[in-house]
Amino acid sequence: MDWNSRYEKEDIPWEKGSHAPPLEEIARKLGDAFWAKRSVLVPGCGFGHDARWLARHGAEVTGLDVSGLAIEGAQARTEGENPTFQVGDFFKPESARYSVVFEHTCFCAIDPSDRATYASAVRRWLTPGGYLVAIFFLNPDHKGGPPFGCTLEELDHLFGADFEVEAEWEPQLTYPGREGREWIRILRKRDAP
């Protein structure tokens, strides 16, 4: 998928102009103190709405996207130095490590054959005992993609060996049209600090 050309053609139906509503449920569950000063990586950040929301809640956030146009759009919508945004491939972890990877609509965008690589990249980007805080797009009954659907069993298979599920639920707050299609999972990497 040539993501940059999608932005160039403005063929970006995922762009909703605001943060993902389930983030508010996640914040209620984890408490505001959870985000304070935490380093958070947002892969496939698009125009950065989630990244800015996390920064407003105290986290130190880096948004990452393979598309230069997405990153330009994110920077144009951001004042100040938090979040920062950079062009990069989530599948190629750098030396920086984060205490949280926040997933929203990156996992469902990649080809399903790359999911094991995605899971391994999450492990490598995270500090010991770090969290994967995820809004997974299950998208049941949808053929093809992106977005590509997935099942809870597949998530168990991909992350079960290295992550503990700390909480999970179906969000009630969603963008219109995503009702019943998303699943929140808070996962903690087993190698405790």
Ligand SMILES: C[S@@+](CC[C@H](N)C(=O)[O-])C[C@H]1O[C@@H](n2cnc3c(N)ncnc32)[C@H](O)[C@@H]1O
């Ligand atoms: C469906 S869009 C979602 C964007 C944003 N999360 C949102 O909800 O508005 C998927 C995003 O992931 C980016 N992306 C795809 N593969 C990536 C990769 N390997 N590394 C980083 N970003 C990637 C795309 O450029 C695109 O911006």
